[in-house]
């Protein structure tokens with residue numbers, strides 16, 4: 200763990216193992232921290248806050264810029280570590296390292312743009328000045344599916360704003376988190392400004408983060424269930440909260456779209472990170488008249504997606520994170536089959552030969568999906584593409600919006616009016632219009648409803664770490 204500028208063991212001396220999800224190989228052990236360790240980390244961040252928040256935006260920007268440079272220099276080793284620890288194909292890891300580094304560069308720049316305002320007063324002898332200041336100590340909890348970019352998307356803006364931090368990475372991917380902390384140390388981050396507590400059991404750490412009054416903000420990325428619990432606890436302590444949670448993205452193909460182009464897009468997007476992405480399309484709405492052409496292309500594409508170890512040439516889908524994830528995906532497919540769906544590609548676990556020691560599920564297409572099937576209303580988080588046929592384009596937005604989730608949605612159309620109408624009517628935070636990658640460090644990322652509160656990245660990303668202060672000056 201990293202507390203107050205030093206690499207330390209847990210006070211209990213306990214450690215937990217980290218394994219490769221593709222092979223079961225033991226990659227190392229990490230300290231198994233508890234509430235006491237979290238308390239020490241918060242104390243360090245609290246002590247460091249006055250100093251760090253008093254640095255100039257230019258000094259903080261320089262540290263972030265150096266960290267970006269180091270991340271870029273180390274991108275090959277970071278990508279290899281990610282594939283070993285998280286399982287995604289090396290090309291996807293390389294892309295994530297670049298995406299993760301982008302947040303450091305973006306917020307190195309944004310640090311210098313935290314501005315204030317002069318406001319008009321009704322009194323001639325009064326002036327108002329509104330400024331923005333860092334909120335204080337930030338506690339961050341991050342997931343395993345994007346084990347580097349989900350850290351930098353929080354650390355970039357928090358540090359740029361002048362906050363200090365305590366981070367708990369996911370228990371499945373602490374080695375990636377350690378590598379990012381090493382980069383910040385080499386970039387010259389002062390002692391205590393960033394702290395990391397690793398633990399096999401996240402509950403005591405989460406309880407400490409949300410009950411300690413020295414923590415002024417909780418930022419969480421992960422499942423809706425855990426996010427709801429932590430946000431509730433943090434709110435009762437009046438901590439500020441940002442939570443990036445699960446999704447259940449609709450992917451709407453309109454009758455005027457090119458079904459082949461749309462199916463290629465769906466196949467490319469659905470299997471990213473083995474479907475373990477919060478913005479992964481989970482409901483492919485296809486009009487009856489395009490169903491055959493769309494499904495044919497989708498099936499042909501998915502048949503070519505190769506599952507395997509992320510280091511192997513040509514592999515497009517790595518393992519799932521653990522046995523529970525495989526069981527969840529498997530149960531959704533069993534339920535869909537039992538209720539009449541067809542499974543023209545994939546449909547089951549991969550367990551033989553090279554798959555024997557990993558958590559693999561075959562790239563799968565499910566057709567004939569109906570609203571009574573679990574897959575039509577629950578996040579899958581696996582490599583399964585469910586196709587739902589529809590009749591009336593006037594009703595498809597309502598079908599798409601019929602969920603409590605509100606993270607990402609996708610639309611395929613060649614008509615600009617349809618595109619704008621859908622963009623405005625879909626109740627989701629991120630809409631891809633003929634676009635399967637509507638994300639960037641420069642763009643606000645986040646959801647509505649059960650998908651969370653707040654935005655990360657873009658100009659909005661730093662606002663989450665700033666308080667507004669008003670000065671009234673009588674002359």
Ligand code: NAD
Nearest residue numbers: 341342343368369401402405421422425443444445446477
């Ligand atoms: P998870 O909620 O199980 O775990 C996320 C993090 O929370 C981990 O660090 C974990 O250790 C910690 N955690 C779990 N229980 C906790 C508790 N009781 N107290 C404190 N911390 C606790 O989620 P996951 O399985 O790691 O991630 C997958 C989920 O994350 C999916 O639902 C996905 O959609 C979502 N996700 C969302 C975004 C987004 O930006 N909206 C991005 C990536 C992932």
